[in-house]
Amino acid sequence: MIEVLTTGAANSIQDLGRNGRFDIGVSRSGAMDRLSLMIGNALLGNELNAAGLEIAIFPFRLRFDQPARFAVTGAEGAVTLAGRPLPPRWAASAAEGETLVIAPPDKGARVYITFAGGIDVEPVLGSRATDLKSGYGGLEGRGLKRGDRLSVTSRPPMRAFGAALDPFAALDFANPLPVRAVPAAEHSVFSADARKLFTRWSWGVTQDADRMGYRLEGPELKLERRLELMSHGILPGTVQVPPSGKPIIQLADANTCGGYPKIATIIEADLWIVGQAGPESRFLFTEVTPDEANAALRRQRHEIDALARTVEVVRSLAG
CATH class of the missing domain: 2.40.100.10 (Cyclophilin-like)
Structure with missing residues (x-):
């Protein structure tokens, strides 16, 4: 389990959303930055659609009530685990009782926290994403509150490592x-x-x-x-x-x-x-053109798949 210590109502549980439901008036929802969520899941060997936390209100703090593997991706800023700083796009292990703190980011607007095995909440219409507008999915269809406890899988510690894939490298948020x-x-x-x-x-x-x-x-x-x-x-x-x-x-x-x-x-x-x-x-x-758009998406998914394969090799070598 993890316990939310400090949060805001815009912070929520998200996966990649409810695709294929537009014909019945259901919004996709899901992560605003789907790429960062997928990177976080790939770092942990999860399915890319596993549910994690989307953090848009800071500072955010949570406590691990059990050992767990997790990754922090998305917007870049100060992130600490039990007072120890973590680099951007980093996967690590937390011990029981340790606290993760995410400060307001210096670059970007949303941070994603993923957990090995994903966050365990009941799917609604095939997704664990929170639709804040309509009030369903995620945790009771709402944003996170102080004191919320979420179920994650307990896993043995792993060697900490980061993603070479850095989509933020070419972006300067001070310019268009x-x-x-x-x-x-x-x-x-x-x-x-x-x-x-x-x-x-x-x-x-x-x-x-x-x-x-x-x-x-x-x-x-x-x-x-x-x-x-x-x-x-x-x-x-x-x-x-x-x-x-x-x-x-x-x-x-x-x-x-x-x-x-x-x-x-x-x-x-x-x-x-x-x-x-x-x-x-x-x-x-x-x-x-549409062809250029499709090619760009294929390249992006190829990079995610390559990251996932690299993580799998690292995990197998580590035993």
């Missing part, structure tokens, strides 16, 4: 973050100036940003002509433009349908960057 997107269904209905602005403007994330979506600050994106749309399906990464002309990025807990025109969809391989961007971050969008 590069994000790739493919044109969406109504892309051609926007004016030529609007289409140019979308990929040339440095879009700011406003304070109106949560797991449902981020509203962006920048110039008004205008349509070429008046457009009336029925409500239609949307996915995490969809960039809608309401009548204000200011884009909204739909994210993990977004509704599954909406009626605003869509100018672009952020590619799956770059959604983790959006998930690590807090208010006042900025994005610079680059238009890519």
Whole structure:
């Protein structure tokens, strides 16, 4: 077991979400930074979809009531176990009674804590992810509270090691973050100036940003002509433009349908960057083709698979 000592309501249990449920109005939910969750699970030899903790409110503290293996990935900052500092993207073992402390990050917005075997909560609609908007999944459909006790698997100690895969290395959060997107269904209905602005403007994330979506600050994106749309399906990464002309990025807990025109969809391989961007971050969008988007996702998954294979070799050699 682990016990939550200090937390915030936005911290929750997440896995990779509820894929394939959009037709019945169920949001995907799951980790905002799916890449970091998968890295953490790969470091422990878990299934990549194993449930862990998504931490967005800091400081966060938990105590291990039994020996356990765990990994900390995602946003980078000060992390200590029983007062000992841990490097970024690091897997280690905790002894009974030790406390893990995660300070506000210096780079990124969300930290992920994974545990060998995953967090054991009852799946809902095939996932252990918490849907905070609808109030189900995870732990009673809510964020973590002080005193919550969560079941994890007790494992013998292992040699501590980290991931060579460092997705944060090329990112400078003080400058606009590069994000790739493919044109969406109504892309051609926007004016030529609007289409140019979308990929040339440095879009700011406003304070109106949560797991449902981020509203962006920048110039008004205008349509070429008046457009009336029925409500239609949307996915995490969809960039809608309401009548204000200011884009909204739909994210993990977004509704599954909406009626605003869509100018672009952020590619799956770059959604983790959006998930690590807090208010006042900025994005610079680059238009890519669907083939390029698929190739980027294949490369990313290949890197995760290579990490998982390396961890398996290390574990076998360690006995």
